[in-house]
Amino acid sequence: MKCSTQSRPHWICTLRLVNMFKFKTSSEKTKKIMSDIASGKLENTDFENNCIDKLKDLTNHDEVRITSSGNNSIFIALSSIKGDIIVPDQGGWHGFKQIAKFLNKNIITLKTDLGLINADYLDELDLNDHSALIFTSFAGYCAEQDIKSISKYCKNNNITTIEDASAGIGDKKGLLGNGKYSDIIIASTGSPKIINVGSGGFITTSKPEIFKKTTLPLKLSKTNEIICGGICSELENVGKKLELTLNATEHLKKHIPNTMHANKRGVNVIIPHSDAKSISWELKKTLTTDKSGFITTCPNYNRIKQKAIAIEIKNLDYGCLKKEYLDIIIKEVNSLL
Numbered sequence: 253m254k255c256s257t258q259s260r261p262h263w264i265c266t267l268r269l270v271n272m273f274k275f276k277t278s279s280e281k282t283k284k285i286m287s288d289i290a291s292g293k294l295e296n297t298d299f300e301n302n303c304i305d306k307l308k309d310l311t312n313h314d315e316v317r318i319t320s321s322g323n324n325s326i327f328i329a330l331s332s333i334k335g336d337i338i339v340p341d342q343g344g345w346h347g348f349k350q351i352a353k354f355l356n357k358n359i360i361t362l363k364t365d366l367g368l369i370n371a372d373y374l375d376e377l378d379l380n381d382h383s384a385l386i387f388t389s390f391a392g393y394c395a396e397q398d399i400k401s402i403s404k405y406c407k408n409n410n411i412t413t414i415e416d417a418s419a420g421i422g423d424k425k426g427l428l429g430n431g432k433y434s435d436i437i438i439a440s441t442g443s444p445k446i447i448n449v450g451s452g453g454f455i456t457t458s459k460p461e462i463f464k465k466t467t468l469p470l471k472l473s474k475t476n477e478i479i480c481g482g483i484c485s486e487l488e489n490v491g492k493k494l495e496l497t498l499n500a501t502e503h504l505k506k507h508i509p510n511t512m513h514a515n516k517r518g519v520n521v522i523i524p525h526s527d528a529k530s531i532s533w534e535l536k537k538t539l540t541t542d543k544s545g546f547i548t549t550c551p552n553y554n555r556i557k558q559k560a561i562a563i564e565i566k567n568l569d570y571g572c573l574k575k576e577y578l579d580i581i582i583k584e585v586n587s588l589l
Contacts, residue, residue: 273572274543275569286482299483300477322445325438326386328466337357340391388416390519394512396518415429415434417434418440419566422491431456445566446490447490449482450482452479499573500573504582508523508585520563521563522550523585524558525561529559539584
């Protein structure tokens, strides 16, 4: 691609031509550990119990199970609920509704503030006993939920909270993925999550009855030592990895106008725009990666249900979260808005 030096600094042109953005993958250490387990080089190890111990420390929950996927973790969590399943009207994960429907659960859609859960809206619902609210740590990956207020309301009203912390695990502020606030924490460890193994997941709780009610789904979702070894490795410095992603997103929000939830922590940037489709298409041509892309288009239940461009910073290799790479993104986006 040709680059006009009149419109862009020379270092930006060079970076784009020589150093393509890289899609996030497991670390080399993680790949080696998983390979060594698969080839039989690491015998007499117990990565599953090591994972469980680490996740107990991270989540402040007493009970942990490693699963074969994030969706299986959701299945287990929702299987344990007798009452209604409350899902946000946007900014969640489509698997919440799909799995609840498969389990013949009564689904109640909660009005949100562009994905953010407001306890006032919860107060408007007519719920039966033993209901549960399932939500993601970040609304549409863009803005952290007010976990404290959600937790307080739900505890006072006998609503079980299920937090999908796939993008929030390791929060140094101790708000996201914390069993002090959420009754059940679930996560995917597939790609390109913060714990990035390519497969697997987990579910944690301090309510032992959750797992007593779901013995069969737990058996069906059990994973293997290879995945456990990968999760164990990826849990190292998970807080630092999340912090790098949050800081990179904050930098973009400061320099791109009209971003959604601009003052909230997040792991992507969403920009509402009436011409989102064509702008996203142009960005995909210039902001290329070696594998999957990091530009998505809304409306999308998993992000926001209006026209917008989403820049998935969480999808990028940590080496691409440096200022020089982020400034390329800012330049390209602002040139099209």
